[in-house]
Every structure is written in C-alpha cells, then in structure tokens.
Amino acid sequence: MRRVLAIARNTFREAVRNKILYSLLFFAVLLILSALALGSLSLHEDVRMTRDVGLFGIDAFGVLIAIFVGVNLLYKELDLKTVYTILPKPLHRWEFVLGKWLGMLMTLAVQLAVMGLVLGLTLVAQDASFDLAMAKALWLLYLNVIVVTSIAVFFSAFSSPFLSGFFALGCFIVGRAVPDLRALGKASGGVARILFEAGCTVVPNLHLFYPSGAIVGAQVASIHRDFVGADYMIWTTLYGLGYSLVVLILAMLIFRKRDFV
C-alpha cells in the first residue's frame, strides 16, 4: 500500500504543478460565478438559481476536468516513457494503475471542493446556507466524476488520449440518458429493444448521480427540498464505486499484458 500511495501522491503533485488544470479550474469558477451574477440580475428567486446553476456548472466542469485528468495522466507516463523507470521498480503493474487512479481521485476531490466552496460562499452571501441537500448533491457529483475518470483511465490503457476522451465523453452522454434510452427500448421491439437493454447494462447509469427532477421513491427529487434519502445515497455510492472498480480492474488486466516499447 505504501507504494500505491507513493504513486498516488506523485500523481497528485503532478496535477498540482500542472498549469492547465489551474486554468481550467479558474475558468470554471469564473464561468459559474458570472452565470450566477447574470441569473441574480434577471430573476427574483436568486437562491434557487444559485443552487441550480451552481450544481450544473460543477457537474459540467467536473466531468470535463475528470476526462482531461483521466485521459492524460496515465497516457503521459507511456508517452513520456516514465514507465520505463517506474515499472522495473519493485511494484506490481496493477499497483501502478491503482496509484495513478487514486492520485486522480485526490486531484478531482480538491477541484470539486474548490468549486463547492465558491458555491457555498455565494449562497452564504445571499443569506442562504450550504445545507445537507447541497452536500449530498456534491457527493453524488463526485461519484459521477469517479465513474467518468475510471472510464477514461480504462480507455487510455489501450488507446490515444483523443480517442479515450471521445469515448469517455460518449459514455458520459449516453450514461446520463440511460433512463430515457431504457424507456425508448421498451417502446420499440425486437432487435432494437435487446440492443438498448444491452447498451444500458454496459454503460453506467449516470443519471443516478444527477437526480434533480427525477422520481425517487414516491416523490420528485429536488435540491430545494429534501433531495434524496440516506438509502438512496448509500446505494448510489455503492453502485458508483462498484462500477468504477470493475472498470479499473479491466484497465489493470489490459495494462498487465502490455508491452512497453
């Protein structure tokens, strides 16, 4: 575990010293803030607005940064040939992948925390508070980011950053639409139905992590009311982590067989 943590720590350090990530985060915060400023000019219910726009912004930028990090940080090791130095050290290849992944999760946690903090401060400035519902929503967005990162890492274990990014983004878009696609599948028949079902089984149901407006239990989940219950949080957390681990293990298996030339 010490070796995994050493890799994770170094990955985190790499991200911290990476200027692109800073600028992305800065840009994200700026964009979210300006959207909030615009919104509060035009609408009365600015607290509602802040919550909705803020979470939407964190979600969008979180996924973007997750894909960027997931696709680049592992690929860079191969491209810049740093693996030649690291893998002959006394560590397993899977420990290396796990370490990279944990380092990415640490990086993304900090990114999300910074965006969450900005949102929280905005709410406080509007005499509202960063309540439990917001904390839950933010945790779900982090889970979403973990799943997307794992998918990006999986693709980057065998393809170029561009393709990996493309596939990961595709998975995200399809994943968010899983309930709709399921419904569409049920409505159509025959081969289409089987294809839709199969697709929805492989692609993660990312809609679970952005439940605002969805029917959860008997009522509509809303960030402005109770949001979702504890059991929903637990199950979704297990689902997100479980899916990520499966994808990560697949990435490790691919990595295990690779020639590093």
Place this chain on the structure above:
Amino acid sequence: MRADALAKTFRLGFFRKRVEAVRDVGFDVNRGEVFGFLGPNGAGKTTTLKMLMGLVFPTRGRAEVFGLPVPSLAAKRRLGYLPETPYFYDYLSPEEFLDLVGALSDVPPVERRKRRDRLISRVGLDHARGRPLRKFSKGMLQRVGIAQALMGEPELVVFDEPMTGLDPVGRKEIRDLILELRAEGRTVFYSTHILTDVELTCDRVAMVFAGTIRSVGPLGELLSARLLSTEVCLRPGAQGLPPLPAGASQHRAVEGVAVNLPEGTDVDAFLSAALAVGAHVLSVSSHKESLEDLFIREAAQA
C-alpha cells in the same frame, strides 16, 4: 542474470508487418562481474534489456534474474535499471524524484534521505539538487538516471547506454563508478557501442548483431592474442632507411617515418638493419587485435 534464447517479434501497422527485433539472444551474467552488451544501432540491445526488465514480454525464450522469473517483485527488489531514454517526471527535483524511487523500493524515510543525498553527490549534481528536472541538460538527466538506478542499493545494476550524452569527464566518471560498483560486490550489466569504455571496464562481453548473439566470453579470450602487426618509427640516418621486408609499408609520421611490419616479420632483424644504416629508432609498438577489429570482423560476418 540469464537470457535464455530470447526472441521478440514486433508487429507493425495495419498489415501486421513482422519486425524481428531480437532473434536469438542467450547469455549468463555471473555475480560480481562487469558485463558489456555490445552491438550496432538497431541490433536489439534495448529490446533485450526490456525483456530482462519485464517491460516487454518475449515472443520466445526466458529471462531470469537471480534464478527468479521476470518480472517478479523479488527479482526487481534486487536490481536497478537505467533506461535508454532518461525521461523522468520533469516537474520533480532530483531530491523529490529519488525520494519517490526510494519509497517505491521500500526504503524507510530516514535512510531514504541519507541515501538520496549521498547519491546526488556521487553523480555530481549537488548544485542542482532542488531544481526541477525540466531544466536539466541531457547529461544531467543521465546522471539522475544513474542515481535512481542505485537508490534501492541493488545487487545487479543494468544500464542501457550509460555513457551517451556525457562529456569526456563525465564518461570517465561513469567508468570509475562502474568499477566502484564492482568493487562493492555488485554486478554491472551495460549496453553500449563505445568500445574503449568496454575495454577499460568489462570482464566479459556479449556481441549482438541483427538480433542474434555472435560471441560471448571474457574479453581476453575473444580477442585473438596473436600479433597483427608491428609499427616502427624511425628517423632516417646518414644512409637513409634499411630495405623494407616483404609486405611492409611506410608512411610519413610526425617525426621521421613509420614502418608497418606485417604479422610474421622478423622485427629484431629489421631493427638491427635500421641501426646498421644509422637510423634512430623512435618507437616500436605492437598491434594486437582490438575490440574494434573483432567488432568489425563480426559485423562483416553477420
């Protein structure tokens, strides 16, 4: 360390064109020796080393380190490797990088710091210890690479072309370092095509041409001991030069004339003849087969 009939075929591009990078490479490296792995560009040295380090899986054959199959943690714990292309995390300083390597090699923190400082001095990077590697020159990176290979105090050190990118002083330092490592009881295996370095440091060598081993053995045995030619430098005397024996040639040297006597000439007789005509003998040097001659002879046969 043992390579047992290693072979690697790469497949390239859409048509899966076969590239036989390594065809048949086998040798044993004994404990405590300095082993040179020679071959021209593209002969398959780096590919062989990568198979021995577990970075590339052989198509055929087996690689073993300390009798353990590659790649196993137990084997990797006892070796240090310098890759051909010394690219490291360029956002780290040598201190941070060696610290990371130490952590991966399970060196406890206090010992890690000591060892790291010692190694940085040993490779002569004291002045740049805190600078990010991004700002390092090629030769400096090569030194960082050597330091990181030694961080785990390995019994076996494997260097892929350790002298490239180094200035003459740096090359000599690495040669001395290799001999020091041997004196410490470590085994050193390195690939190169700089033959003088090999003659000065290696106990045994293996030569690889086009993916196939041509000769393995102690340097002394590989180089035929017979005298190839003798060169005599003379300053002509009052009566000029003695008559040249059959097959000899002469050309102007810095002072006087250099006479090249082929194998089998009676050198003593020629020297007496030279003295008899009043010539001054400036120097006599004998030419045995050099590693370069052997290398070129093998390359021509390959």
